[in-house]
Amino acid sequence: MSAERPLFIPVILGTPRQGRMSEHAARFVFGEVEKREGVETELFDVRELPFTTQGEGEAIKDETFSRAMSRADAVVLVTPEYNHGYPGMLKHALDTNLKEYVHKAVGVCGVSAGGFGGTRVIENLLPVLRELGLVTIFWDMNFSSVHKAFDGAGALLDQSHVRRAEKFLSELVWMAKVLRYGRENVKL
Amino acid sequence: MSAERPLFIPVILGTPRQGRMSEHAARFVFGEVEKREGVETELFDVRELPFTTQGEGEAIKDETFSRAMSRADAVVLVTPEYNHGYPGMLKHALDTNLKEYVHKAVGVCGVSAGGFGGTRVIENLLPVLRELGLVTIFWDMNFSSVHKAFDGAGALLDQSHVRRAEKFLSELVWMAKVLRYGRENVKL
Amino acid sequence: MSAERPLFIPVILGTPRQGRMSEHAARFVFGEVEKREGVETELFDVRELPFTTQGEGEAIKDETFSRAMSRADAVVLVTPEYNHGYPGMLKHALDTNLKEYVHKAVGVCGVSAGGFGGTRVIENLLPVLRELGLVTIFWDMNFSSVHKAFDGAGALLDQSHVRRAEKFLSELVWMAKVLRYGRENVKL
Amino acid sequence: MSAERPLFIPVILGTPRQGRMSEHAARFVFGEVEKREGVETELFDVRELPFTTQGEGEAIKDETFSRAMSRADAVVLVTPEYNHGYPGMLKHALDTNLKEYVHKAVGVCGVSAGGFGGTRVIENLLPVLRELGLVTIFWDMNFSSVHKAFDGAGALLDQSHVRRAEKFLSELVWMAKVLRYGRENVKL
Numbered sequence: 001m002s003a004e005r006p007l008f009i010p011v012i013l014g015t016p017r018q019g020r021m022s023e024h025a026a027r028f029v030f031g032e033v034e035k036r037e038g039v040e041t042e043l044f045d046v047r048e049l050p051f052t053t054q055g056e057g058e059a060i061k062d063e064t065f066s067r068a069m070s071r072a073d074a075v076v077l078v079t080p081e082y083n084h085g086y087p088g089m090l091k092h093a094l095d096t097n098l099k100e101y102v103h104k105a106v107g108v109c110g111v112s113a114g115g116f117g118g119t120r121v122i123e124n125l126l127p128v129l130r131e132l133g134l135v136t137i138f139w140d141m142n143f144s145s146v147h148k149a150f151d152g153a154g155a156l157l158d159q160s161h162v163r164r165a166e167k168f169l170s171e172l173v174w175m176a177k178v179l180r181y182g183r184e185n186v187k188l
Numbered sequence: 189m190s191a192e193r194p195l196f197i198p199v200i201l202g203t204p205r206q207g208r209m210s211e212h213a214a215r216f217v218f219g220e221v222e223k224r225e226g227v228e229t230e231l232f233d234v235r236e237l238p239f240t241t242q243g244e245g246e247a248i249k250d251e252t253f254s255r256a257m258s259r260a261d262a263v264v265l266v267t268p269e270y271n272h273g274y275p276g277m278l279k280h281a282l283d284t285n286l287k288e289y290v291h292k293a294v295g296v297c298g299v300s301a302g303g304f305g306g307t308r309v310i311e312n313l314l315p316v317l318r319e320l321g322l323v324t325i326f327w328d329m330n331f332s333s334v335h336k337a338f339d340g341a342g343a344l345l346d347q348s349h350v351r352r353a354e355k356f357l358s359e360l361v362w363m364a365k366v367l368r369y370g371r372e373n374v375k376l
Numbered sequence: 377m378s379a380e381r382p383l384f385i386p387v388i389l390g391t392p393r394q395g396r397m398s399e400h401a402a403r404f405v406f407g408e409v410e411k412r413e414g415v416e417t418e419l420f421d422v423r424e425l426p427f428t429t430q431g432e433g434e435a436i437k438d439e440t441f442s443r444a445m446s447r448a449d450a451v452v453l454v455t456p457e458y459n460h461g462y463p464g465m466l467k468h469a470l471d472t473n474l475k476e477y478v479h480k481a482v483g484v485c486g487v488s489a490g491g492f493g494g495t496r497v498i499e500n501l502l503p504v505l506r507e508l509g510l511v512t513i514f515w516d517m518n519f520s521s522v523h524k525a526f527d528g529a530g531a532l533l534d535q536s537h538v539r540r541a542e543k544f545l546s547e548l549v550w551m552a553k554v555l556r557y558g559r560e561n562v563k564l
Numbered sequence: 565m566s567a568e569r570p571l572f573i574p575v576i577l578g579t580p581r582q583g584r585m586s587e588h589a590a591r592f593v594f595g596e597v598e599k600r601e602g603v604e605t606e607l608f609d610v611r612e613l614p615f616t617t618q619g620e621g622e623a624i625k626d627e628t629f630s631r632a633m634s635r636a637d638a639v640v641l642v643t644p645e646y647n648h649g650y651p652g653m654l655k656h657a658l659d660t661n662l663k664e665y666v667h668k669a670v671g672v673c674g675v676s677a678g679g680f681g682g683t684r685v686i687e688n689l690l691p692v693l694r695e696l697g698l699v700t701i702f703w704d705m706n707f708s709s710v711h712k713a714f715d716g717a718g719a720l721l722d723q724s725h726v727r728r729a730e731k732f733l734s735e736l737v738w739m740a741k742v743l744r745y746g747r748e749n750v751k752l
Contacts, residue, residue, distance in 0.1 A: 088278070178746030369554065370550065458621065
């Protein structure tokens with residue numbers, strides 16, 4: 001197994017909303033990914049991605065984003081829950097790639113103002129992620145009451161998220177390694 | 189019951205994709221809505237809606253669109269299925285309103301290139317529509333193999349859709365009337 | 377509108393599990409329904425329903441249960457979340473009727489040992505309830521950490537559920553009244 | 565990699581309904597699994613599984629079924645779509661195990677009388693399968709209009725399913741091998 005080559009696990013911040021608290025969650029998770037040995041990462045922000053809104057899908061690909069997805073072994077999505085579903089701009093971005101995702105791992109971090117940790121946006125994303133060829137791990141991050149989890153400057157207030165991120169990322173890294181082995185060594 | 193005042197049932201075309209076949213489906217359904225006595229309609233196209241992508245939700249409302257949703261008794265969504273989910277731009281548009289939708293009816297027309305009539309995007313939309321306060325009727329329109337249902341100019345090739353639209357719209361109009369009665373006469 | 381005839385809103389306890397905490401939630405909600413003026417109710421327990429497991433659907437109908445569903449104006453489901461889905465026995469019971477449910481209201485009370493209030497079983501039920509012809513209201517009850525919400529004898533410990541039940545049932549009663557008006561007065 | 569040890573991939577027939585057409589689909593798929601070199605299989609029928617309906621979950625485990633799930637490298641579910649959801653008895657059976665499933669592959673065969681190939685029951689199962697620790701592959705089998713796909717004796721009428729089963733099982737075997745490698749060689 002190619003254990004020495006680092007895993008590449010980009011983090012995608014899934015909302016362009018002004019005043020978004022998900023940015024704090026994304027920066028925190030990004031930091032935790034960065035700390036892991038043998039893992040490289042990069043933070044993508046759907047607000048900065050240059051996708052036109054006059055088209056959709058692979059026709060409107062952005063080369064930088066697609067290259068990152070292509071190189072990725074796993075992806076972390078950080079997404080608020082909007083009306084029990086995913087932000088439009090997150091889907092708009094995800095839909096620009098297909099084969100880039102196949103047989104790679106994905107973990108989802110749900111963010112909500114209320115008490116349910118974005119559980120509903122995670123459920124809503126499952127069929128989409130599967131169809132993209134991604135394998136959604138069975139650990140999630142859930143940032144409930146996000147205004148209490150981080151202060152205004154983005155500092156983590158609820159330290160229990162550190163331990164949870166550790167479990168979440170361990171599972172994600174496991175799946176990323178396993179699927180990389182599969183892509184490189186197991187014939188379809 | 190205010191039976192004489194016409195119902196207002198706008199149709200939303202849910203994708204900006206170049207070459208979209210959903211436009212044919214939307215124009216067909218729009219035509220069927222137009223023909224119904226006692227119903228007014230209007231076609232909204234997410235490609236034409238002027239929502240910024242640098243924000244999200246009620247903060248980026250468009251006055252014309254919100255006024256239409258506010259006036260609506262029911263809404264028809266015409267949506268392709270992208271990776272088993274809804275198009276990002278459709279969600280981006282829907283999320284700009286909340287109270288405008290409450291206690292109104294919605295019917296969904298799924299469109300797919302393949303054989304399954306957009307069933308999966310419809311399932312994926314259900315939790316979102318409910319959270320918006322909309323009541324999703326239990327009849328859908330399913331445009332399977334949409335390239336065979338319409339010719340290149342948008343003419344309907346599969347006439348069975350006329351009868352299906354009749355059933356679908358009858359149910360939608362029923363629910364629209366019933367909920368309007370409720371909004372106007374039944375105390376919460 | 378037949379305002380004087382009481383609404384009939386049965387409550388269904390959706391799990392046969394030994395040691396189920398959902399029974400406490402169901403008895404609490406049942407009590408709150410009972411208190412409402414102009415509403416009759418009855419508690420059904422899937423553990424007591426005599427459905428064979430050697431069949432499925434309308435073929436294995438139970439007359440008492442079907443008559444209750446037929447008479448109902450709305451239904452309350454009280455359901456734990458098992459592996460992010462609904463208990464098998466709840467679905468087994470629900471599937472025995474079809475036309476009995478059409479154009480009636482349903483409200484769902486999710487129960488979970490953990491912190492997310494059964495949100496996921498509610499999302500999982502939405503497509504099923506819609507296909508049965510039921511209209512799922514957009515208020516839910518969420519019993520998170522159910523072991524703290526009730527004591528061992530079933531007494532309510534977290535009084536905030538009283539106020540929540542009030543909101544939930546007000547919405548359910550509104551929808552039940554509105555749909556009854558529709559069934560009795562609006563032509564399809 | 566332990567390539568020589570055969571994979572064990574049991575097939576579960578998910579409905580006890582009298583007259584079920586899913587049995588034909590299950591027997592066909594079971595036969596296709598049996599033919600694959602290096603794969604052992606066994607057919608489980610929820611109608612024959614001895615689970616009590618007076619309990620739920622791990623408390624009502626059946627030793628034979630649990631041992632099979634424990635030994636399995638992947639599972640095939642063959643399930644009809646009942647009211648856009650899964651049969652109660654299938655869920656009742658699945659819920660009796662947990663750790664037995666972890667990091668194993670699952671493929672789903674949807675069966676429907678109508679034209680949409682059980683797509684909706686597959687979507688409905690996704691969150692459940694994930695929570696059980698199973699990895700749902702992104703190929704499905706879809707048996708639309710099942711009365712035309714098989715004759716009354718269960719003989720396959722629509723030969724296109726052979727080719728589809730080949731693709732479906734290739735993907736499932738790939739994922740089963742990859743995850744077995746992971747379970748045996750990659751530290752969490």
